[in-house]
Amino acid sequence: MALTLNSPPPSNLSWVSPLFVGPLLANNNSNDDNIHHDEYNIKNIEAHKEEEENDDDDPKRHRFFLQEKVIIRDDKSARSEMMNVNEGGDWKGNKNSGSCRLRKRPSRLVVPEYPAVGEGQEFCDEKAGRTRRLDKEEVEVVEGRDFFLAAKKGMRMSMEDGYGVLVDIMGDSKQAFFAVMDGHGGCAATDYVAENLGKNIVKGVEDVPNSDEEKVAEAIREGYLVTDKEFLSQGVSSGACAASVLVKKGKLHVANVGDCRVILSRKGVAHVLTNDHRLTTREDERLRIENSGGFVHCRNGVWRVQGSLAVSRAIGDQHLKEWVISEPEIKTIPITSDSQFLIVASDGLWDKIYDQEAVDIVLREKSTLKACKRLVDMSSSRGNMDDITVMVVKLHNFMHI
Structure with missing residues (x-):
């Protein structure tokens, strides 16, 4: 053929x-x-998604992502770490705690959309x-x-x-x-x-x-x-x-x-x-x-x-x-x-x-x-x-x- x-x-x-x-x-x-093209799946912050969407106009709010590490933590320690971030987005936890460090989330990447074409068209x-x-x-x-x-x-x-x-x-x-x-x-x-x-x-x-x-x-x-x-x-x-x-x-x-x-x-x-x-x-x-x-x-x-x-x-x-x-x-x-x-x-x-x-x-x-x-x-x-x-x-x- x-x-x-x-x-x-x-x-x-x-x-x-x-x-x-x-x-x-x-x-x-x-x-x-x-x-x-989806948003990043942010570990331990999923519960805050709806709250973030409602406060997009608040300049004091920040989005963060966790640096990828192989680490197991319970929900309590994760919530505790979330509280150790000041308004400027800086980490203020114990440096010797061995916890993941939080950083400001980078701007979302905009990937061009392409129209779908059905098979046979x-x-x-x-x-x-x-x-x-x-x-x-x-x-x-x-x-x-x-x-x-x-x-x-x-x-x-x-x-x-x-x-x-x-x-x-x-x-x-x-x-x-x-x-x-x-x-x-x-x-x-x-x-x-x-x-x-x-x-x-x-x-x-x-x-x-x-x-x-x-x-x-x-x-x-x-x-x-x-x-x-x-x-x-x-x-x-x-x-x-x-x-x-x-x-x-x-x-x-x-x-x-x-x-x-x-x-x-x-x-x-x-x-x-x-x-x-x-x-x-x-x-x-x-x-x-x-x-x-x-x-x-x-x-x-x-x-x-x-x-x-x-x-x-x-x-x-x-x-x-x-x-x-x-x-x-x-x-x-x-x-x-x-x-x-x-x-x-x-x-x-x-x-x-x-x-x-x-x-x-x-x-x-x-x-x-x-x-x-x-x-x-x-x-x-x-x-x-x-x-x-x-x-x-x-x-x-x-x-x-």
């Missing part, structure tokens, strides 16, 4: 052919698991000048030269995953670009990244010698930053995670922002080439955000930037740009004789499928396209409700002799 492409391909560069762009069944909708993107049809849930597949892809819309109202592929870069069949995107807050960022990230990176590396890995990495980094800057200039507040692979002269230049992931199969063993930018596992990212004046809040077991976004790096997200940066982490790996394939996928796969398990599925299936579809089906059967995009890139044709 052919994959419906929702964006017309941009004009080809004179030295790039052909171009595959696939923002999959996308739509501008905000039902994303990474973004929560038409959505008109006036800015892009096109109308797209939202289809029923089904696995879409694409088979290209050296790559295979399967994708499925999750339980949300629209598909916000996408992908981009460039082959025959500068007329060289051994140079290519592959990427998968996972959008949030609408499809605009996914659409833009799918169409522009690869071109911006390829332009930057055109005149860079492959032996100079630092300059190649700098060109890739600049490609991400330029794509982010250009998208933000449009004034759209959605965002997108991305993982990309530039294949150039027998080397894999891997980059990512967010939680899309790249896995390399070498002799049947899974090697993780990216590091997810999730605050649950990245203490360094949490410290970076806090040192720049932001805060990280844990909600339902997930740490979020400003209590909103579960990833600390992405393209777009204008309302969080001070903390959610678009600078990618980059790694360069040589393609060796035992390098078999890459799996590039959104977190809709990795949240339910282990890295080695995914590699084993691809190795066992005779058809790589069927393997992609099976991975999508397995993730769905295990309870995944997010969009899923899986791309497998065969590496044997990219060996540099």
